Amino acid sequence: MKSRFVTGTLVFMLVFGMTLAASAEVTLRHWDWHQPRMNIKLKYMAEYEALNPNVTFDTQVIGWDDYWTRLMSGVAGGDVPDIAQFHNSQTQAFLNHLEAFPADVFDYDRYKEEIINFEAAYLFDGTFHFYPVGIMSGLIFYNADYWEAAGLTEADIPKTWDDFVEIAKLLTKYDSAGDIQVAGFVPNGILGVFWLDLHYQLGGTLYGEGAKTVAWNNPAGIQALELIESMIFEDRVSEVGFLGFNEAMGTGHAGMAYSWSWLGGELDNNYPDLNWGVFRLPTFDGKLAPGPVARNNHETGMSVMRSVRQENKDAAFEFLRWLYEDTDYLIEVNLVLGTAPSNRTLLDDPRIAASPLISAIAEQVPYTNIPGEIPHEVENDYGLGMLQDLLFFGYPAADALATAEAEANSVLMERAVKWYVEDLYTPVTD
Amino acid sequence: MSLIERIKAIDAKKRFVLAVLVPAMVFFAFFSFIPIIYAFFISFHELDFLNPPSFVGLDNYMRLGDDTHLFNSLVVTVKFAVSTVFIGGLFAFSFALLINSVKRGAAALRTVYFLPVMTSLVAVGVIWGWLYQPRFGLLNEVLKLFGIGRQMWLSSPATALPSAIAASIWQGMGFTIVIFLAGLHGIPQSYYEAAEVDGASSLQKVWNITIPLLRPTFVYLLITGFIGGFQVFDQLYVMSGPLNSTRGFIELLYTRAFSYYQMGRAAAMAFLLFAIIVTLTLIQFRLVSRGKVEH
Known part of the structure; x- marks a missing residue:
């Protein structure tokens, strides 16, 4: 009787704990400097929130000139977004503050094959810290x-x-x-x-x-x-x-x-x-x-800041994996930025071919x-x-x-x- | 005695003074005094806010001496400050004398000359940039009517700084005129009437009455003008010329801090500027304290 009670209690706690964990609310803060790109992201974020009710996004657009000052002071003061839009011109300054994209979530080998200049432009000590989007x-x-x-x-x-x-x-x-x-x-x-x-x-x-x-x-x-x-x-x-x-x-x-x-x-x-x-x-x-x-030069994607809580990092990477697997998102962003997709498998997409600008870059x-x-x-x-x-x-x-x-x-x-x-x-x- | 009892023990007048002063002092402490102390601290460190600071002693100050860009920016800043204070002051004084004699429409006139002061520095810079555009700008089109050839204005290293200075003088003159007018209104009319009785000309009245009695106004404008001139940023940043011909000290400082993330070096530059401004101000005080005029 006693052992059944103990077993029952343990099972209840396990199920209850898992339910709690599964429904733990996560708010992911995100900063970008480019409103048109943010508009596209907001559409996908809303979709992601519908699929994952425990995740919400708190976004902010900050002008380019202020963006890096804010991010720098955020790093110094411990107030950074979970996900920061990144630009490779800031690599040397911020690399140590960006979390490496985990190899068990992102397929490094596939990226090496598909993404133009992946090893030269993105890999630092074998890991990458901002997603390749356009070129x-x-x-x-x-x-x-x-x-x-x-x-x-x-x-x-x-x-x-x-x-x-x-x-x-x-x-x-x-x-x-x-x-x-x-x-x-x-x-x-x-x-x-x-x-x-x-x-x-x-x-x-x-x-x-x-x-x-x-x-x-x-x-x-x-x-x-x-x-x-x-x-x-x-x-x-x-x-x-x-x-x-x-x-x-x-x-x-x-x-x-x-x-x-x-x-x-x-x-x-x-x-x-x-x-x-x-x-x-x-x-x-x-x-x-x-x-x-x-x-x-590459128009890089988003990064996850190293100093944020582990559960936020996990949720952020899970979102980024979901987002960047979506070729529609990548095409839309490249069209709005005027860049050719970094992923060479997307260069033949009819929407890319229909754009004279991106066709010229792609060539x-x-x-x-x-x-x-x-x-x-x-x-x-x-x-x-x-x-x-x-x-x-x-x-x-x-x-x-x-x-x-x-x-x-x-x-x-x-x-x-x-x-x-x-x-x-x-x-x-x- | 508890703190509340101590406060109660202070008489009401002093309590009021404290109540008014304390918020301002707290504000000053947090937003001015502590940052200044911290800036002084980081001027002895190599710091980018992204990595732990490292103590470098006087290195940041020593390196200022070898920085040719800093010397160039200092020369630009000195030229800007001297020109805006003296040339701008001369224009403002002349206009103030004219405006002071206007009896009708003074309010409308005041609006006209003060309008540029109210306008955003950046907007002024952008508009003047267009006026100065060598090929399609309005100024060259006007000069063409008089048979004068194309000027490069902000597009030439030789003329960029004078062009930016001229626009800055135009923008800031309204404020200086207001200060001069306030000073002019403080001069008793009877002095001029007495001078007229003695047969003094207009120029003599200005030279012998107005200028001596406006001495405190001149001192005030000289000191604040130099301090403001040495801190110039927006105007030169927006109306930039080629080959760093308009790059002022504060712009260089800002770039070092927020583009290059060299906070320690930028802080050392800030204290160098502080030392320059304090020295200049003391010299000005010393010079103008001689031969005071009383009336």
């Missing part, structure tokens, strides 16, 4: 109305820079005073980033060996910068002091502009009447292989390279960002590169790049 690169956007008015068709999309310059000249319009009214090609505002792609095409790299220095002032770098210089000062397809690439495109003052693929979303949102098209970067010989023809992406981390200063204030100003204000190409290189190297002396994968690029054979 973007530099493209050429064009004003489709001007294109048509100039008598150009799809067949005229240039494959080489020589052809490209001729089309840029054709699209350039001057006013009666000889000033440029519509620039045939606008690299203004993004010239350094554009130069780097040309540099890659000519066999150059961003970094020297081990990323201890940058490697810009060399014959390939000079040739690349001189091409841009001749476009502006000889062919006059743009000029010093012209509008930036995005404003020029949006306001109808550009025939073509270089930009990363996010510009597509900006044009649609801010200039809905603009009729624009896009194509992959031309090259010096017209071919993409063996590459690289440009730099790429180019296999021939692009990810260098690893680029410190903010090297990309902007004291490096690539200086090239335009130096070129525009009279520095010969070699001097401009030498000056920007010296500035960038002084940054790298202080801030060593730990995540360096540029040399992992494998030339592609078509």
